[in-house]
Amino acid sequence: MKTIGFIGLGVMGKSMAHNLLKAGYPLVVHTRTKIKATELLEEGAVWKETIAELAQEADVIITMVGYPQDVEDVYFRENGLLEHVKEGAYLIDMTTSPPSLAEKIYKEAKKKNVFALDAPVSGGDIGAKEGRLAIMVGGDEAAFQECKPIFEVLGTNIVFQGKAGAGQHAKMCNQIAIATNMIGVCEALAYAKQSGLDPWKVLESISQGAAGSWSLNNLAPRMLKGNFEPGFYVKHFIKDMKIALAEAEGMNLLLPGLSLAKQMYEELAAEGEENSGTQALYKRYEQI
Amino acid sequence: MKTIGFIGLGVMGKSMAHNLLKAGYPLVVHTRTKIKATELLEEGAVWKETIAELAQEADVIITMVGYPQDVEDVYFRENGLLEHVKEGAYLIDMTTSPPSLAEKIYKEAKKKNVFALDAPVSGGDIGAKEGRLAIMVGGDEAAFQECKPIFEVLGTNIVFQGKAGAGQHAKMCNQIAIATNMIGVCEALAYAKQSGLDPWKVLESISQGAAGSWSLNNLAPRMLKGNFEPGFYVKHFIKDMKIALAEAEGMNLLLPGLSLAKQMYEELAAEGEENSGTQALYKRYEQI
Numbered sequence: 036m037k038t039i040g041f042i043g044l045g046v047m048g049k050s051m052a053h054n055l056l057k058a059g060y061p062l063v064v065h066t067r068t069k070i071k072a073t074e075l076l077e078e079g080a081v082w083k084e085t086i087a088e089l090a091q092e093a094d095v096i097i098t099m100v101g102y103p104q105d106v107e108d109v110y111f112r113e114n115g116l117l118e119h120v121k122e123g124a125y126l127i128d129m130t131t132s133p134p135s136l137a138e139k140i141y142k143e144a145k146k147k148n149v150f151a152l153d154a155p156v157s158g159g160d161i162g163a164k165e166g167r168l169a170i171m172v173g174g175d176e177a178a179f180q181e182c183k184p185i186f187e188v189l190g191t192n193i194v195f196q197g198k199a200g201a202g203q204h205a206k207m208c209n210q211i212a213i214a215t216n217m218i219g220v221c222e223a224l225a226y227a228k229q230s231g232l233d234p235w236k237v238l239e240s241i242s243q244g245a246a247g248s249w250s251l252n253n254l255a256p257r258m259l260k261g262n263f264e265p266g267f268y269v270k271h272f273i274k275d276m277k278i279a280l281a282e283a284e285g286m287n288l289l290l291p292g293l294s295l296a297k298q299m300y301e302e303l304a305a306e307g308e309e310n311s312g313t314q315a316l317y318k319r320y321e322q323i
Numbered sequence: 324m325k326t327i328g329f330i331g332l333g334v335m336g337k338s339m340a341h342n343l344l345k346a347g348y349p350l351v352v353h354t355r356t357k358i359k360a361t362e363l364l365e366e367g368a369v370w371k372e373t374i375a376e377l378a379q380e381a382d383v384i385i386t387m388v389g390y391p392q393d394v395e396d397v398y399f400r401e402n403g404l405l406e407h408v409k410e411g412a413y414l415i416d417m418t419t420s421p422p423s424l425a426e427k428i429y430k431e432a433k434k435k436n437v438f439a440l441d442a443p444v445s446g447g448d449i450g451a452k453e454g455r456l457a458i459m460v461g462g463d464e465a466a467f468q469e470c471k472p473i474f475e476v477l478g479t480n481i482v483f484q485g486k487a488g489a490g491q492h493a494k495m496c497n498q499i500a501i502a503t504n505m506i507g508v509c510e511a512l513a514y515a516k517q518s519g520l521d522p523w524k525v526l527e528s529i530s531q532g533a534a535g536s537w538s539l540n541n542l543a544p545r546m547l548k549g550n551f552e553p554g555f556y557v558k559h560f561i562k563d564m565k566i567a568l569a570e571a572e573g574m575n576l577l578l579p580g581l582s583l584a585k586q587m588y589e590e591l592a593a594e595g596e597e598n599s600g601t602q603a604l605y606k607r608y609e610q611i
Contacts, residue, residue, distance in 0.1 A: 204518040212511040212534035218580035219503030230492040246500035248536030292506035
């Protein structure tokens with residue numbers, strides 16, 4: 036069985052690493068804050084003090100970090116992944132990061148006879164925990180096939196999207212659809228309240244029909260209960276929207292809905308909500 | 324069994340009237356274009372040459388016409404419904420029309436000891452045909468209970484939303500949620516195509532997760548196939564968005580997502596797409 040190196044043990048990464056261990060993969064781990072690895076080490080994962088040490092032992096390396104800058108750093112810095120990865124190994128970035136960065140990693144990896152895949156996920160903390168993520172993969176198809184058993188431990192909806200960067204592009208599509216819909220969900224609820232309706236009864240009427248969506252079914256109830264705890268952070272959503280808009284601009288594609296969503300979320304973050312869940316967008320309508 | 328008068332036999336109205344006939348209700352019908360009633364008359368409905376004649380015979384009168392102006396006309400014009408409706412009868416407007424108009428009808432009806440309900444629907448031509456509409460009802464609860472058996476012939480998700488106008492307000496919430504989401508669906512697909520992805524594979528990745536919605540599942544495939552046939556007309560959607568925005572303005576509620584959607588749909592209509600289905604919004608992104 037391949038030895039897997041896992042870098043980045045946040046809410047998502049920790050659950051994913053746990054599932055790989057449970058599936059029997061030898062696991063070496065590294066993360067900036069060692070304490071986050073405690074449980075995994077108790078379960079049998081092996082700590083590596085540096086990325087270099089981890090890279091020297093792993094056949095497959097998965098990164099699940101925070102921001103594009105973190106990905107850039109882990110792969111390209113001195114003593115980073117690309118400097119120390121073994122020939123013939125697989126590098127899988129599952130962070131949501133720019134398609135252009137995925138292409139850059141792919142090209143650098145290729146020079147060293149290393150296979151790189153971009154494989155961002157959707158499904159949140161619960162999907163990660165239950166091994167039910169959607170995984171969107173870009174890179175060489177042979178490399179994808181080789182790593183598929185690993186993806187199958189982590190997710191249930193695994194789709195090869197095309198060449199390097201295609202996984203990240205597909206994830207952008209996901210975020211674009213979510214972003215604009217979130218505005219609609221908030222506005223429907225705000226209208227319901229303002230017009231004196233019982234918003235719960237409105238949900239009863241509209242959530243199973245043409246207005247229905249995952250966000251309406253799952254996040255509207257949280258909005259109404261005043262639960263703005265993060266499933267998915269506002270700050271991470273803004274990061275994703277920025278990537279998508281920058282990419283769209285580069286393709287001469289105007290996305291007015293996404294632009295509006297990004298603007299509204301940035302205003303929300305400026306009001307101190309960057310660590311709230313994305314459903315906190317509703318607060319902007321409550322204030323009016 | 325109550326005799327039902329049905330006014331307005333468009334795509335929706337015809338199916339609904341048919342289901343009432345099938346359920347055994349004596350049915351008298353009237354519509355501007357008599358030919359639209361042909362099938363129903365063959366099935367046993369009785370034609371009434373004027374609204375006045377229809378009103379004199381019906382215990383319950385359902386209106387399912389086009390625009391607010393049509394509703395206004397049918398109810399308030401000389402020889403209209405409110406002039407000729409029987410005392411103790413029920414007037415049910417199932418057209419999507421302004422909440423303020425529903426209140427006006429309710430008040431006028433009350434003066435004549437007539438019960439008025441606003442009961443707009445969601446579920447489209449297929450929902451109407453299959454008797455599976457969502458019906459959102461406003462008015463007096465006793466009147467709602469009295470008419471409930473009729474609603475149960477027409478729909479499966481029947482919710483009493485509150486006082487006169489509340490049904491129309493709930494329908495506005497439905498349209499608001501749909502409008503902004505449609506932008507997100509189009510933008511996700513446009514981004515997929517422009518970035519060189521296979522948009523069908525993208526749908527495979529994103530449609531069952533947090534980006535999922537009725538529109539993504541049902542209308543995105545039509546967009547990709549170039550099928551812009553109307554399930555729901557652009558021109559009717561614009562009418563609904565205008566009502567919702569006017570109501571929101573009256574409540575001092577800012578709805579930037581809905582405003583954007585209305586603007587984009589108006590531009591689309593100006594390009595000659597007013598008789599296309601709402602999924603034709605995608606064409607605006609293809610042109611770029």
